[in-house]
Amino acid sequence: MTDISKQILQRIKQDNIRPYPKCCFLFKRSIIWTFFSFSVLFGSIATGIALFQLKHAEWDLYQHLRHSLLEFILLTIPCFWLVFMAGFTGFAYYYFRHTEQGYRYNTLWIVSGSIILSIIGGGLCSLTRxxxxxxxxFKDNVPFYKAMEEHKHKVWMSPEHGLLAGKINKVISGQKIQIEDLAGNNVLIDITHATWKGGLTPVENLKIKIIGHRENKILFIADEIxxxxxRRHRGGKCQYEFR
Structure with a gap:
């Protein structure tokens, strides 16, 4: 036996060092892989929501807005969910690094792999509801998220730039409806030549967004509704609170 081996054995005896049972290592390994899996899962959900928002983003509205390009991007890009995804990518990296083989892989490979897994999972998630x-x-239960969404909705209160939003409170005829806009004002909408998107039909209590031009303070000519x-509203009663 070499001197180093003797020293090691002597140190083990002096410090009364005892080996951990194998079950402890197996339990720790399973915990690490579980947290890694949950990190990828939540990253996939965040990615799925970001893809959903990008799919339904109204990119064609920039020409109607008085906001800067940067503000328009912030209003359109799902920054919250991208940050959310980045955070769980960080968790996935941390836990994978602590697996039994994790030390062998460089940071770029682990991060890239986590992002790819989140994108694949998010793509599959976005195919569902x-x-x-x-x-x-989140809109109903997270105050700051609700405030962010309400700020986005206020973009539509720009009638002088051809944008208006509100709830239909009266269907006057096949050519005219009356809405209550976001500010609580009643506005007459000429829908004679309007294109209704998403399979909508003019019915009372329907929440809509309108592109067109303001004729005067009480009349708005709609080009598109x-x-x-x-995709959540197809006509009839709406399930969301409208402020």
Whole structure:
């Protein structure tokens, strides 16, 4: 036995060092892989919601807005969910690095792999109703997220730039409806030549967004009418609170 081996054995005896049971290592390994899997899962959900928002982003509205390009991007790009995804990518990196083989891989490979897994998972998630439902839960229960969404909606209160939003409170005829806009004012809408998107039909209590031009303070000429919340409204009673 070499001197080093003797020293090691002597140190083990002096410090009363005892080996951990194998079950402890297996438990720790399973915990690490579980947290890694959950990190990828939540990253995939965040990616799915971001893809859902990008799919329904109204990129063609920039010409109607008085906001700067940067502000328009901030209003359109799902920054919150991209940051959310980045955070869980960081968690995935951390936990993968602590697996038994994690030390062998460089940082770029691990981060890239985590992002790819999140994008694949997010793509599959975006094919379901899950992103839409989770986003609704955040709107209803997370105050700062709700405030962010309300700020985006205020963009539509620019009648002088051809944008208006509100709730239909009266269907006058096939050519005219009356809405209550976001400020609580009643506005007469000429829909004679309007294109209704998303399979909408003019019915009372329907929340809509309108592109057109203001004729005067009480009359707005509509060119295009869109659902208030992307694909979620197809006509009839709306399930979301409107402020």
């Amino acid at each position: 899950a992103p839409e439902r989770i986003e609704t839960i 869109r659902p208030w919340e992307g």
